[in-house]
Amino acid sequence: MHFWKWFGLQGKLWATGGGYSVYEAKPSWQSVVSGTPGRRLLPDISFDAAQSTGALIYNYGQLQQIGGTSLASPIFVGLWARLQTANSNSLGFPAASFYSAISSTPSLVHDVKSGNNGYGGYGYKAATGWDYPTGWGSLDIAKLSAYIKSNGFAH
Numbered sequence: 001m002h003f004w005k006w007f008g009l010q011g012k013l014w015a016t017g018g019g020y021s022v023y024e025a026k027p028s029w030q031s032v033v034s035g036t037p038g039r040r041l042l043p044d045i046s047f048d049a050a051q052s053t054g055a056l057i058y059n060y061g062q063l064q065q066i067g068g069t070s071l072a073s074p075i076f077v078g079l080w081a082r083l084q085t086a087n088s089n090s091l092g093f094p095a096a097s098f099y100s101a102i103s104s105t106p107s108l109v110h111d112v113k114s115g116n117n118g119y120g121g122y123g124y125k126a127a128t129g130w131d132y133p134t135g136w137g138s139l140d141i142a143k144l145s146a147y148i149k150s151n152g153f154a155h
Contacts, residue, residue, distance in 0.1 A: 018042055018117055018124055018132035029096040032103040033130045043135040044095045046112065047072035079141060087148060097153040101144075102136045108144050109137040 020026075024040035033041060048054065054067030084091050091097070102108050106129070117123040117133035124132035 018134070027096070029099045032099050041130070041132075044098055045109070045136050046134040046138045047075055048138070079139070083145060083148060086145065087153075091148065091153045098136065101147060101151070101153070105147060107140065108147055109139055111137040
């Protein structure tokens with residue numbers, strides 16, 4: 001898997017965000033990610049953000065292709081709402097549960113193992129497992145749903 005790129009800070013080529021918070025402490029559920037600073041790590045998971053591979057929608061009567069957070073956020077919210085409904089609204093905070101579940105069952109995601117989110121020495125490199133540009137990677141929704149049915153999700 002590869003991820004999209006755009007021109008950002010000082011004309012440098014960038015893509016996803018990623019990194020760690022300068023304000024928030026690392027929550028206990030992120031302790032499964034070793035070798036990182038004691039700060040809140042970002043992102044947790046990834047979704048397709050490229051406009052070129054995004055969704056076709058009608059906007060003001062015009063067919064338009066969208067991507068980025070404008071696509072990824074509604075997809076995740078809809079996915080999580082369906083999982084909540086299928087599990088009697090008993091699922092807890094998703095990020096905390098993802099770290100536990102994915103660290104023990106890596107097949108729940110499509111791990112992005114190569115590429116980077118920067119250019120010319122800027123940004124982070126993707127790697128096996130959790131990384132700064134992609135978090136755990138993108139969810140395998142069918143496997144996640146089956147996992148939750150079998151194992152539950154922490155509250």
